[in-house]
Amino acid sequence: MKIIMMSLDSLRADRLGCYGYHKPTSPHIDKIASEGALFESAYSQDIPTEVVHTSIFTGKAGLRTGVVSHGSTLSHLPKSTEWLPSMLRQSGFTTGAVDNLYHLQEWFARGYRYYINSVGEKRWIDGKTVNELAKPWLRDHKDEDFFLFLHYWDPHTPYLPPDEYKQFYDSSSDPYDPHNTSMDGAYNHLAYPFFKNHHFDLIGPVTDAQYVNSLYDAEVRYLDDRLKEVDDYLEELGIKDDTMLILFGDHGESLTEHDIYWDHCGLYEQTVRVPLIMRMPSYIPEGKRVSGFVQQVDLLPTILESIDKAASSRIKCPAVPEKIDGKSLWPAMLGQEQGTQSRIYLSECAWQSARGIRTERYKFIRNYDSGLFTRPDQELYDLKADPEEMVNIADSFPKLAEQFEKELDAWIDLILQGKEDPMMHQLNTEGLPFRKRIENILNEVGLTWEEWKENPSRERLESLLLQA
Structure with a gap:
C-alpha cells in the first residue's frame, strides 16, 4: 500500500472550485475530488501550522498533547507520544517527507526513514522545489509500501506567483491607484511591522486590497499545477491506482475579513474551515461528498483503517492509540454516517x-x-x-x-x-x-x-x- 499526504498550507476551502468558488483556481484539485471523497465541513481544530500538524500526526487535540501554541519555546512533545510516521515505519512502511517543519520543532522529523528538508535560500518554499525533491523519491520507492508526506507552502504569504499565473485581477483596475484606500486597514494595523518585511515590501506599494487577494488566487492556481505534476507522475510510474492520496489545508487564510489581513489567525470560518479530499481507487467511492462535521485529528485513525482494508502480507496494521480525539472517516465516506462529530x-x-x-x-x-x-x-x-x-x-x-x-x-x-x-x-x-x-x-x-x-x-x- 502507498499513502501520500499533501499538506496545502494556508489553503482555504472556499477558494477552490470543488467548494463552490467561481474562479478557475483549482481544475486538478477539482478532478481529484471527483475521483474520491470531498469533505464539505472539515475543520482545523487547532491553529496555526505547528499546532495543527502535531494534532494530525498524533490524532489528538492540542489540549491533550499540551502543544497549543505556535512559535513557543514552552512547547514539548514527549517521545513516548505515539506518532503516525513512527507507527507506520514500525509496521513496515518506507517513510519519507519533503518538508521543513523540523525547523519549527524537532518532533516533525520523527519516524521518517528519509526526511528531505525543503528549505532553500529563500524563506518561502516553491512547490516546484517540493516536486523536484519528491519525484526521485517516488521513482526509487515505487515498488515498496510507503508513506510520503509533502508540505506545500505556495498559498502562504508572501504571495509571489509567477507572472503567467496573475490572471485573477480585473485588468481595467490599477493596483497602485493612489485614490484607492482599501489597503489602509492593513498598512495601519498593529501587525504591520511584521508583514512589512515579510510580505508588503515584496509585492510593492499596492493600494488595492483586491489585487492582493488576486495574488492569493494565483498562488492557489500555481499550487494546483504542482499537484497535477505529481499526480501525472504517479500515473507515469504506474502506481496511481495503488496510492491513497490525501489533500488537506492545515488552516485557511483571512483575506481582510475580521481585521485580519492575509494571515491565518482568528477562529472564523475563513481560517478554520479547510479543504479535505481523499482518493483511494477501488475503495473510496468516486464523487462522494460528505456533509457532516469532520476534523483533522480524524486522519490518523482513517489511515490506520485504510491499511487494514488494503493490507499486504508485508504490513502489520498498527493499533489505534488510546485516548485519541479523532474518529475514522470511513463510515462517512461509505455513506454510513454524516460525519464524525456533532460539534468542533x-x-x-x-x-x-x-x-x-x-x-x-x-x-x-x-x-x-x-x-x-x-x-x-x-x-x-x-x-x-x-x-x-x-x-x-x-x-x-x-x-x-x-x-x-x-x-x-x-x-x-x-x-x-x-x-x-x-x-x-x-x-x-x-x-x-x-x-x-x-x-x-x-x-x-x-x-x-x-x-x-x-x-x-x-x-x-x-x-x-x-x-x-
Whole structure:
C-alpha cells in the first residue's frame, strides 16, 4: 500500500472550485475530488501550522498533547507520544517527507526513514522545489509500501506567483491607484511591522486590497499545477491506482475579513474551515461528498483503517492509540454516517489566544488575549442567519453564551483531568508567542509596544526606520 499526504498550507476551502468558488483556481484539485471523497465541513481544530500538524500526526487535540501554541519555546512533545510516521515505519512502511517543519520543532522529523528538508535560500518554499525533491523519491520507492508526506507552502504569504499565473485581477483596475484606500486597514494595523518585511515590501506599494487577494488566487492556481505534476507522475510510474492520496489545508487564510489581513489567525470560518479530499481507487467511492462535521485529528485513525482494508502480507496494521480525539472517516465516506462529530472544539494561540465551539448553527468564541486585535471576551454568531460572522449576538443572548461557556469549560476539564491548562501556562509565562515578533522589530526603532499601539501607521514606522 502507498499513502501520500499533501499538506496545502494556508489553503482555504472556499477558494477552490470543488467548494463552490467561481474562479478557475483549482481544475486538478477539482478532478481529484471527483475521483474520491470531498469533505464539505472539515475543520482545523487547532491553529496555526505547528499546532495543527502535531494534532494530525498524533490524532489528538492540542489540549491533550499540551502543544497549543505556535512559535513557543514552552512547547514539548514527549517521545513516548505515539506518532503516525513512527507507527507506520514500525509496521513496515518506507517513510519519507519533503518538508521543513523540523525547523519549527524537532518532533516533525520523527519516524521518517528519509526526511528531505525543503528549505532553500529563500524563506518561502516553491512547490516546484517540493516536486523536484519528491519525484526521485517516488521513482526509487515505487515498488515498496510507503508513506510520503509533502508540505506545500505556495498559498502562504508572501504571495509571489509567477507572472503567467496573475490572471485573477480585473485588468481595467490599477493596483497602485493612489485614490484607492482599501489597503489602509492593513498598512495601519498593529501587525504591520511584521508583514512589512515579510510580505508588503515584496509585492510593492499596492493600494488595492483586491489585487492582493488576486495574488492569493494565483498562488492557489500555481499550487494546483504542482499537484497535477505529481499526480501525472504517479500515473507515469504506474502506481496511481495503488496510492491513497490525501489533500488537506492545515488552516485557511483571512483575506481582510475580521481585521485580519492575509494571515491565518482568528477562529472564523475563513481560517478554520479547510479543504479535505481523499482518493483511494477501488475503495473510496468516486464523487462522494460528505456533509457532516469532520476534523483533522480524524486522519490518523482513517489511515490506520485504510491499511487494514488494503493490507499486504508485508504490513502489520498498527493499533489505534488510546485516548485519541479523532474518529475514522470511513463510515462517512461509505455513506454510513454524516460525519464524525456533532460539534468542533477550536483553539489558537499565536497572534491571539482563543477557544471556541462550532455547532451546526452557532459559533462561540472565548477570547483570552486579543493580542493585535480588538475582540470582546465573548463572540457568538448565528451562522444560519449570519454566515460571514459579522453580528456578535453574545450580549443579546446571554443565556446561550453562558451555555456555551459551560460546555467549553466542561470539555477542557474532561481533557485536562486536573492538569494545568497549557494555554494559560503559555500566557502567564511568556505571553502570546507572535507578539514578541512585533516587539523585536519595534525595539530596532526605539518604540515600545504601548507606544506603537497608541499610533500604528505605515508612515510613522517607515519614518522611524529611515532615521534609524
